[in-house]
Amino acid sequence: MRRHPSTLPAVLLTSAAALYLGLPAEALLGFPLDPTRSYLSELAASDQPSSMVFRGLDLLAGALVLLACAVMFRRLHTTSDGLRTAMLASLALFGIGTMADVLFPMACAPSADARCAAADAAGTLGPAHLVHTAASASALAAASAVAAILLIMVARAARGLPTALGPSPSPRRSVAVTVVTVLVLVTSITVTALSLSGSATGVLPAGGGVVQRVQTMTICLMLTGVPHWLRPAKRPTAAGPSADDSVAYVGFLALTALTLSVAGAVTFLAILLSSA
Template sequence: MSTFDVPTGPDRGPDRSDSSRPVSLLLGLGAAAYTAWVLEVLVWTGLDPINTYVSELAAADQPLGGVFRATDLAAGTLLLLGALWALVRTPRRPWLLAGWAGLVLFGGATVADSRLPLSCAPTVDPECAARETAGLVPATHTAHAWSSSLAVLGALTGIVALTVAAHRYRQWSPLSRRGPVLVWLELAATTWTLASVAAFEAGRGTWALGIGQRLQVLLVAMWLAVLAYSVRRERLSP
């Protein structure tokens, strides 16, 4: 055999280990950008975090709306790129494919969210809420509702599927250990948020909508951070 011949065999496949670092970096940076809303504890936004949507921080009429739209765009882009990279390089296993596809949807919908801001803040502006009920707000309100719903669907799909994958395929031990707790907390926070939205739209108050939704997005970011660490520590695929 010459020095240029490389032995091959059925156990040799494409080397996917070099994908771990960029995927981990993109996911980690995306998770950090996704928590930019915590700046509201340091700067005045004029919005009550207990009762307002997180997306209202990025509304077109808010003083820091441009900042929060930019961070949403950055978060979505980073997560979309990281999830796409992982989806292309991951082994063809059902739970892995479903999970990374869910995160692709999540990242893409978050990008769309940032480009389709609300024109005003309905939870604090009665006139805005009345216009929204009467259908007199820009079409971006409806489009934003759809993109936000797709983002939640993508995030939940990714969180559940990749946590199951970590356990079933015996990989990513940090995610396998901590993921299930985060999954159940995320499902509880999502239920709280959906119930609060329904109550607000029915004119029954906000039911601390802001707390529920902020907890929801914080748990997503925490889960993404655990995933990023797991991928960096134990590679993208076993």
């Protein structure tokens, strides 16, 4: 019988990927910043008109990733599957880092303001900006860890060893996992190198913004693929959704409503303050 992905984690992670991508919202806003030299996260900087939009998108994306991880953790029979547990833990850290990104946004957009870029290079933009930098680096490292663990699973499966990908994953699935995870790792390493090379000026080199957006797309592909690539930790029963699924669905709806309410309230407050 053909194996289907667990529905709830697939819905949660696909929704998270759609929100985290950011490129559609950037295009709809007419690319407020130069996409060849700016980070996507600069659009969420405190001094940007688009700040609340992108902070809301990333906050909800990180929350959905965490909720998906919680569902998948609850469905584990045991923690003896070390690689699966490590991958889910790394994925959860990615969600936490993404949420911390927006709770501590950049103070300003270095690519749009020379004074901001100089202050960023000098490290004088304040503690919140430093926390944002650390959170971004942590989220990037966590996403890279997820990709690396998936690659290890592919290598183990090729040797006939048991993995969360199944005892004998199809060549198509193995190729898909390999291509996406290698792209995540290559683009992550490239973005890190470009960030270091531009640290003296506080701005990405020309073309760095494009690479960072490609990196974001590959991470989104990985998020979407994870629930399809992994074999279910539990065999589904004919009795219908489990209690865990029902609780998770309620949690998903409540979390979505809460996040949208908070984002809306903050946006309304920002509008009031700006017009005062």
